[in-house]
Amino acid sequence: MFALIDGNNFYVSCERVFRPSLNGVPVVVLSNNDGCCVARSNEAKDLGIKMGQPWFEVKHLERIVGLVGLSANFVLYGDISDRMMSIAAGLGPTQEVYSIDESFIGMDGVRGDLVRRARTVRERILQWIGIPTCVGMAPTKTLAKLANHVAKTAERKPGSYPAELAQVCNFGALPAAELEAVFKATEVNEVWGVGRRIGRQLVDAGVTTVWDLANLDVAAVRGRWGVVLERTVRELRGQTCIGLDDAPEPKQQIACTRSFGRPVSALAPLEQAVSEFASRAAEKLRSQRGAAASVLVFVRTSPFRQGPQYSRSIVVPLRRPTADSRLLGTAAIDGMRAIWREGHDFAKAGVMLLDLEDEDRCQGELDLDVQEGSSRDTRRLMAAVDAVNGRFGKGMIHVGSTGQSGPPRAWGMRQERRTPQYTTQWSDVPVARA
DNA sequence: TCTGGGGTCCTAGGACCC
DNA sequence: TCTGGGGTCCTAGGACCC
Numbered sequence: 132m133f134a135l136i137d138g139n140n141f142y143v144s145c146e147r148v149f150r151p152s153l154n155g156v157p158v159v160v161l162s163n164n165d166g167c168c169v170a171r172s173n174e175a176k177d178l179g180i181k182m183g184q185p186w187f188e189v190k191h192l193e194r195i196v197g198l199v200g201l202s203a204n205f206v207l208y209g210d211i212s213d214r215m216m217s218i219a220a221g222l223g224p225t226q227e228v229y230s231i232d233e234s235f236i237g238m239d240g241v242r243g244d245l246v247r248r249a250r251t252v253r254e255r256i257l258q259w260i261g262i263p264t265c266v267g268m269a270p271t272k273t274l275a276k277l278a279n280h281v282a283k284t285a286e287r288k289p290g291s292y293p294a295e296l297a298q299v300c301n302f303g304a305l306p307a308a309e310l311e312a313v314f315k316a317t318e319v320n321e322v323w324g325v326g327r328r329i330g331r332q333l334v335d336a337g338v339t340t341v342w343d344l345a346n347l348d349v350a351a352v353r354g355r356w357g358v359v360l361e362r363t364v365r366e367l368r369g370q371t372c373i374g375l376d377d378a379p380e381p382k383q384q385i386a387c388t389r390s391f392g393r394p395v396s397a398l399a400p401l402e403q404a405v406s407e408f409a410s411r412a413a414e415k416l417r418s419q420r421g422a423a424a425s426v427l428v429f430v431r432t433s434p435f436r437q438g439p440q441y442s443r444s445i446v447v448p449l450r451r452p453t454a455d456s457r458l459l460g461t462a463a464i465d466g467m468r469a470i471w472r473e474g475h476d477f478a479k480a481g482v483m484l485l486d487l488e489d490e491d492r493c494q495g496e497l498d499l500d501v502q503e504g505s506s507r508d509t510r511r512l513m514a515a516v517d518a519v520n521g522r523f524g525k526g527m528i529h530v531g532s533t534g535q536s537g538p539p540r541a542w543g544m545r546q547e548r549r550t551p552q553y554t555t556q557w558s559d560v561p562v563a564r565a
Numbered sequence: 566t567c568t569g570g571g572g573t574c575c576t577a578g579g580a581c582c583c
Numbered sequence: 584t585c586t587g588g589g590g591t592c593c594t595a596g597g598a599c600c601c
Contacts (some may be wrong), residue, residue, distance in 0.1 A: 166567080184568085185567070186568080229600090230600080231601080232601080328598065330601090359575065384571090384572075385571090434568090435568055478568095483571095526569095
C-alpha cells in the first residue's frame with residue numbers, strides 16, 4: 132500500500148503563508164526571468180491560465196481581474212518543503228521524497244483507519260506549516276497518484292467525484308463498482324506516465340478514460356508503446372511494478388542552465404555565464420561528494436524567434452574527475468569558445484556535469500597531481516566557498532575561472548529572489564498559521 | 566517586446582568484436 | 584565471383600515527470 136501526499140498549488144501556497152492577503156486572489160508564481168507561470172492558485176486555474184503559459188500572454192489580467200504574478204523564491208519553497216516532508220513522514224514507516232512538493236509513503240504494516248490517519252497528518256501540516264495538502268492511497272504508486280488526483284479534483288470541482296473522496300482518497304477502501312465509476316469518469320491523460328504524445332495516440336485509438344486504458348491487452352500495449360506504458364497498465368490493475376525508492380542514488384548528471392533576460396551575442400558574457408553555471412553545478416556536485424569526468428556546454432538561440440537558429444553543444448573531457456569549480460569553469464569556458472559563433476542572438480546557455488563518480492574513488496589520483504595544487508587545499512577552498520554561500524545565500528561568492536568575474540546582471544538575467552534572513556532564523560519552532 | 570529548469574528511463578542504431 | 588550472425592557497448596534522441 133502506498134500513499135501520495137502533496138501540497139496544493141505548492142509555490143502559491145508558500146507565498147500565501149507569508150502574505151495572507153493573497154488568499155482568494157488569483158495568483159501565479161513565475162519562472163526565472165518572470166517567463167512562465169509555474170504555479171497557479173485555484174482562482175488562476177479558473178481563469179484558464181495553463182501550466183507553463185508565458186507571462187506576457189496573461190499579464191493583461193493584472194488590470195482586468197487583479198491577477199497577481201510573483202517572482203519565484205525557490206530558497207523559501209525548499210525550506211517549507213523540508214518541514215512539510217518531515218511531518219508527512221509520520222504517515223507510514225518509509226518515505227520517498229519525489230519532488231519539492233510531493234512524497235510517497237510506504238504504508239505496509241500500518242493498521243487502523245488509514246483515511247483518519249491521513250486526515251490527521253494533513254491537518255497537522257496545515258496547522259503547523261500553513262500548507263494545504265491532499266492524500267491519495269492505493270496498492271500501487273500509479274494508483275496512489277490517481278487517487279491523489281481524485282482527492283484534489285473532488286475538492287476543487289464539487290460534483291466531479293463523490294464529495295467524501297475530497298482531500299483524502301483511499302482506493303483500497305472503495306467498492307469495485309465505485310472504483311469503476313471513478314476510472315470511467317477520469318480522462319486517460321490524467322494517468323502518471325501518460326504525457327501529451329502518448330495521450331493523443333491513446334485517444335486516437337479510442338482509449339479515452341482510465342477504465343479503457345486499464346482494460347487494454349498488456350501484450351498489445353507493449354508491442355505498440357513499449358515496456359513503460361505496459362508497466363503503467365499493470366499498475367492500474369493493482370500489480371506493483373514500481374517500488375518505493377526511499378534511498379535514492381546520487382545523481383548521474385548535474386545541470387545548471389538559464390535563459391537570458393535579453394539576447395546575448397558577444398563571447399565574453401557567455402564565457403562568464405557558463406563559468407558561473409559550472410560553479411553552481413560544482414556546488415551541487417560537492418554536496419553529493421561526487422566528481423565529474425566531463426562537462427557538457429551548450430548555447431542556443433530562441434526557438435520562438437524568427438530568423439536563423441543556432442544550437443550547439445560540446446562535451447569537454449577532463450584530464451581526471453574533479454569537483455573543483457575552477458577546473459570545471461575553465462572546461463566550460465573552453466567549450467563555449469569552441470561552439471560560439473559570431474552574429475547570433477543567443478537566448479540560453481547551460482552546463483551539465485557528466486560521467487559522475489564518487490569523490491573517494493578518484494582521491495588517490497588527485498593527490499598525485501602537484502600541478503593543480505593538493506586536493507586537500509582544493510577541498511578546503513571549495514568547502515569555504517560552500518560555507519559562505521550556505522550562510523549568506525547562493526552565489527554570494529564564486530571562484531573565478533577567468534579573472535573577470537562580475538555580477539550576473541552583466542549578462543542580463545534578473546537575480547533570483549533570496550531570503551537569507553529567513554533561512555537563518557528558521558528553526559524547528561512551528562510557524563503559526565498565517 | 567515578452568516563452569523555465571532539472572532530472573530519469575528507454576530505444577534504436579552504429580561501432581566493434583569474434 | 585560468391586562475404587554471417589550474434590553479442591556488447593555507447594550515444595543520440597524521444598518521452599515522460601514535476
